[in-house]
Amino acid sequence: MKFIPRNAKRRDLLKNIAKASALLFLGPSQLAFGAKLLAVRMWPAEDYTRVTLESDEVLKVSHQLLTNPHRLVVDVEGLELTNTLKELVAKVKSNDPYVSQVRVGQFQPRVVRLVFDLKESIQPQLFSLEPVGSYQNRLVFDLYPTVANDPLMELVRSSSKKSAALDLEDPIGAIARKEALKQDKQDKSNKDDSAQTSDAKSPYKRLLTIAIDPGHGGEDPGAIGKGGSREKDIVLAIARKLKEKIEQEPDMRSYLTRDGDYFVPLHTRVNKARRVQADLFVSVHADAFVQPHAKGASVFALSQQGATSTAARWLANKENNADLIGGLNIKSQDKQVAQLLLDMSTTAQIKDSLKLGDAVLKQIGGFAKLHKKHVEQASFAVLKAPDVPSILIETAFISNPEEEARLNDVEYQEQIALAIVKGIRSYFAKNPPVAKSRQI
Structure with a gap:
């Protein structure tokens, strides 16, 4: 029989007691x-x-x-x-x-x-x-x-009173709209789900649809300020105020790509705007930069030729990574989605987007500091709808403590929303909307 010294036995006993004691303090996980x-x-x-x-x-x-x-x-x-x-x-x-x-x-x-x-x-x-x-x-x-919601029909129902009011104001236009819709239903060869537009200026009034896109959401908080403010919360608050102001316009209606705290992939935001046949797409953000002293509001349009500044390129890359943070199911995406994000921009869309961006930027500059006095451009994936003028608005830098406080101020949020509406109205005054053959 092997002899074990008494001191060794005592050490082993103490070790076992220590292990047992440690287990008592461990949780189930x-x-x-x-x-x-x-x-x-x-x-x-x-x-x-x-x-x-x-x-x-x-x-x-x-x-x-x-x-x-x-x-x-x-x-x-x-x-x-x-x-x-x-x-x-x-x-x-x-x-x-x-x-x-x-x-x-x-x-x-x-x-x-x-x-x-x-x-x-x-x-x-x-x-x-x-x-x-x-x-x-x-x-x-x-x-x-199993049966997906139809955002266009929901929008039509919610804006039916406005449509009826426009019909009373413009009966000739009402007949033209109905004829356009009837013709569209008879056109069985048209398999394109996108909103087609004619080249002629609209001879009658119709509701203008503004798609409002609050950035980030859900798993993706966006940028976070030093005081703990989350971009996704601030831009949703601004977007809701913008929606309220657009709904006060007699010939406009609005559609939110998200109206709560949940994640929406970039391509889905674009598709939603196209499904409701939006006339304009406005993406609202409050981003951060590597330098905390960066400040001022900015407006961006799409670029096919590269970013107009280093900061614009940095912001575009950051925003385009939102799908990684938010959690995109890559396996569920098809070739059409890939094509949409890569090559669906058009020269005409960018031209109109720059006009819209300039009109909005001038209104914001009337009360707030601007980061740049001109519309910047970069390859933002969320701006790549081929048939919808689209802009991305950085309402302020949440990474700047002073601007973070301003972004949380309800009055500033109201001012930003009002400036955007005024900019949209100014844009349409100079660029009357065309007639849409599928407009409902």
Whole structure:
């Protein structure tokens, strides 16, 4: 028998006691083998509801859809049930269009089951995102409705009173609009979903559609100021004020690409504007720069020839990376999307965008400091609608502490919104809108 000194036995005993004591202070997530869950998030919206599980390792997942009632069952491997995961239950909001509740449980050792009780049939997209920015690995569930919402019909319904008022004011125009719509329905050979325009100036009044695009949202907070202000929150507040002011115009209607805190991919923002046959596209931002003393509002249009300044190029690259932060499902994108982001700009669109940008910039310069006194250009992906004049407005630099405070000021937000509307009105006064054969 091997002899073990008494002192050695005592050391081993003390080590075992230390290990046991340490285990008492470890939580369930630390005791679990495999991935560690860092956070759970849920982003409900009319377009879709997104659920995100963030972890220190890549998670494996399988899912199945059940009916009567509608449910989505998701099994996540490599996880133990922890308090962090249980938080998902409380994150379901009563106004979520698609999820009524979530149930979580330990289905098998190291396999957690999530059951989403659904309000209607959905088409889920499940995908993983690699670490980027402040995020580690993310497992994303995007729950889309089986029948997608039609933004144009929704816009038509919400603006029906304005349309009727214009018809009473301009009965000849009303007949022309109806004839154009009738002709369009009879044209079976036209398979292009985009809004086609004629070369002639409109001989009658019609509603002008302004697409308002609040930058960032959801998983993508945008730039963050020194005081903790998030770009996505500020620009949504400004966009809503802009919408209110446009709706006060008798011959204008507005459409928000997002009206809540959720992520919208860049190409989807462009597609939304085209689907509602927008006359103009205005993307609202409050970005940051590497130097905290950078200040002043800016207006940008698209460029096919490269950026007009180093700062413009830097900002464009930063904005174009929004899809990486927000979480784009690359596998779901097709060739048409790639083409849209790469080569759908036109010379005419850029020319009109510069005119619009100049009109808006002059109005903003009437009360606020400008970063540049002319419209800058860069290759912003969100400005690449071929048939919609599009501008991107940097309302101020959130990275500048003074301007961050100004961006949070309701009065400044109101001034910015009013200046944009005045700029739009000035643009249309010099560039009357053309008749749209598919205008509703």
